[in-house]
Amino acid sequence: MTRFNAWNVIKNGLNDQTGWDRQWRDPEPKKEYEIVIVGGGIHGLATSYYLAKNFNIKNIAVLEKGWIGGGNAGRNTTIIRSNYMMPGSHQFYEHSLKLWENLSHDLNYNVMFSQRAHVSLFHSPPARDVAARRYNIMKLHGTDAELWDINKLKKNIPYLNYHNARFPILGAAVQNRAGNARHDAVVWGYARAADQLGVDILQNCEVTNILRTNSNIDGLETTRGIIKAKKIGFAVAGNTSRLWEMTGLGNLPIESHKLQAFVTESIKPLIDQVIVYGVGGAHFYISQSDKGSLVFGGDLDWYKSYAQRGNLPIVQDCAEAAMAILPCLGRIRIVRHWAGVCDMSMDGTFFICNTPIKNLFLNAGWNYGGFKAGPASGWYFADLIANEQPNQIIKNHNLERFEKGINLDERGAGPDPKLHG
Amino acid sequence: MIRIKCPYCGERDHSEFTYGSDASIEYPNLESNAKDWTEAIFFRKNIYGKQIETWHHTNGCRLWLIIERCTITHKIFSIKPAHPEIHKLLKNQNNI
Numbered sequence: 168m169t170r171f172n173a174w175n176v177i178k179n180g181l182n183d184q185t186g187w188d189r190q191w192r193d194p195e196p197k198k199e200y201e202i203v204i205v206g207g208g209i210h211g212l213a214t215s216y217y218l219a220k221n222f223n224i225k226n227i228a229v230l231e232k233g234w235i236g237g238g239n240a241g242r243n244t245t246i247i248r249s250n251y252m253m254p255g256s257h258q259f260y261e262h263s264l265k266l267w268e269n270l271s272h273d274l275n276y277n278v279m280f281s282q283r284a285h286v287s288l289f290h291s292p293p294a295r296d297v298a299a300r301r302y303n304i305m306k307l308h309g310t311d312a313e314l315w316d317i318n319k320l321k322k323n324i325p326y327l328n329y330h331n332a333r334f335p336i337l338g339a340a341v342q343n344r345a346g347n348a349r350h351d352a353v354v355w356g357y358a359r360a361a362d363q364l365g366v367d368i369l370q371n372c373e374v375t376n377i378l379r380t381n382s383n384i385d386g387l388e389t390t391r392g393i394i395k396a397k398k399i400g401f402a403v404a405g406n407t408s409r410l411w412e413m414t415g416l417g418n419l420p421i422e423s424h425k426l427q428a429f430v431t432e433s434i435k436p437l438i439d440q441v442i443v444y445g446v447g448g449a450h451f452y453i454s455q456s457d458k459g460s461l462v463f464g465g466d467l468d469w470y471k472s473y474a475q476r477g478n479l480p481i482v483q484d485c486a487e488a489a490m491a492i493l494p495c496l497g498r499i500r501i502v503r504h505w506a507g508v509c510d511m512s513m514d515g516t517f518f519i520c521n522t523p524i525k526n527l528f529l530n531a532g533w534n535y536g537g538f539k540a541g542p543a544s545g546w547y548f549a550d551l552i553a554n555e556q557p558n559q560i561i562k563n564h565n566l567e568r569f570e571k572g573i574n575l576d577e578r579g580a581g582p583d584p585k586l587h588g
Numbered sequence: 589m590i591r592i593k594c595p596y597c598g599e600r601d602h603s604e605f606t607y608g609s610d611a612s613i614e615y616p617n618l619e620s621n622a623k624d625w626t627e628a629i630f631f632r633k634n635i636y637g638k639q640i641e642t643w644h645h646t647n648g649c650r651l652w653l654i655i656e657r658c659t660i661t662h663k664i665f666s667i668k669p670a671h672p673e674i675h676k677l678l679k680n681q682n683n684i
């Protein structure tokens with residue numbers, strides 16, 4: 168496959184771009200693989216890439232029911248940060264951020280990772296204390312974190328509503344290494360790099376049934392025939408419970424809820440960072456894409472759903488939140504909005520773990536923060552599948568943690584999936 | 589927008605209501621072991637299709653309702669007050 172480098176860009180500029188190959192193959196499924204990953208989102212594709220790269224495993228397939236990146240990987244607002252507190256989670260997300268920092272080079276694909284800073288506003292002294300606590304914990308773990316007072320905030324982001332906001336802005340908690348990336352590029356970059364290492368990416372290949380003996384899964388019935396595998400990994404985000412049901416293993420600590428995203432018409436550069444506003448009932452995050460569109464989102468639609476389309480009250484909530492802190496956006500038009508089905512877990516934290524079936528491994532529970540996690544998720548899931556036991560830092564990110572009382576509840580919201588984020 | 593026909597107030601936009609949770613969960617008795625309680629509190633069927641769930645008419649009569657709804661299409665199949673006595677009362681009054 169043609170590598171992306173200056174020489175090839177110039178060469179193909181001179182020959183009408185005719186010298187590029189397919190970015191990844193479109194192979195027929197083999198009868199059997201060493202490892203099969205179900206789900207062609209970021210997590211599934213990253214897992215296949217790190218299995219091939221870090222463990223030198225050759226015979227791997229990724230099964231995707233539609234097209235790769237058609238799920239949440241291609242629907243999210245692309246915010247990347249590592250401001251987590253729970254044991255294991257902060258190391259995990261920091262590892263992810265480090266992988267992001269070198270991802271374009273590693274994949275030889277420009278994922279347009281832009282460390283533009285994540286600026287989380289606070290509006291009361293207690294909220295400042297909470298932010299300070301989180302950011303102190305981050306600093307103690309060697310992650311970058313800053314608190315901006317109102318003067319610094321005004322200097323950096325002069326156009327917020329500092330005059331008559333219902334909840335006056337007092338300052339912000341900031342992570343400078345945080346930012347955005349281009350979601351499609353990440354999916355394509357992992358797919359292309361995995362394919363190059365021999366991974367078969369099988370699209371239009373939906374798993375419809377699971378062939379199981381007592382202790383093992385023998386194979387998967389798919390829309391492209393029966394595919395056997397020695398080891399199987401699930402990475403299907405919002406559809407995890409449906410796939411799990413086919414294993415006959417009972418219930419999961421997961422509910423599927425949908426989250427919307429919004430894109431406006433393009434404007435000249437305005438928003439240089441990711442700005443987050445959360446107070447009382449409002450939740451809102453916004454950034455500007457390289458094309459000039461503003462990309463923003465808010466809360467879930469508040470009821471369980473598998474529909475990949477959003478409801479109107481959330482449109483209103485987001486518009487209100489936008490006006491509360493960014494009144495300058497009053498006349499901008501929204502041109503698109505959509506929803507993705509999120510795998511909300513009972514404590515807001517993910518699962519990368521063994522299952523009661525020996526050769527089945529689970530990757531799920533990403534809530535609506537799994538984009539940033541993609542690289543580390545692939546890294547540690549590959550590690551789990553190859554070694555058949557989890558790395559130390561995610562040793563509690565499993566299904567047994569609830570019975571043991573080790574809830575990893577970042578927000579302290581309790582066992583109600585819709586309250587996590 | 590989902591429209592919910594509250595047995596007390598009539599048909600309203602769902603934004604007047606708050607979604608509660610899965611109404612099919614049966615809680616074990618207090619003496620049950622940790623495993624049963626973990627299952628009831630933390631584990632869900634997460635149904636793809638018709639499910640029974642609770643909603644609260646927060647900005648209305650404040651009744652808790654039990655609703656049968658499809659999680660794919662959002663179509664509603666049945667609605668009744670969660671409290672059996674209120675259900676009986678309203679049924680007699682409205683003939684619903």
Ligand SMILES: Cc1cc2nc3c(=O)[nH]c(=O)nc-3n(C[C@H](O)[C@H](O)[C@H](O)COP(=O)(O)OP(=O)(O)OC[C@H]3O[C@@H](n4cnc5c(N)ncnc54)[C@H](O)[C@@H]3O)c2cc1C
Binds near residue numbers: 232243464538540
């Ligand atoms: C609107 C929105 C905004 C978000 N914003 C952010 C954000 O700003 N920052 C952040 O970090 N995270 C964000 N997230 C969360 C993030 O997008 C997800 O957590 C993450 O993408 C999930 O992992 P994935 O990419 O592997 O999932 P997906 O892309 O959903 O991949 C799962 C794949 O599995 C496939 N599949 C399902 N069932 C089967 C089957 N039976 N057989 C074969 N294939 C199957 C699906 O078709 C799908 O392609 C957001 C999510 C949404 C919806």
Ligand SMILES: [Zn+2]
Binds near residue numbers: 594650
């Ligand atoms: Zn009512």
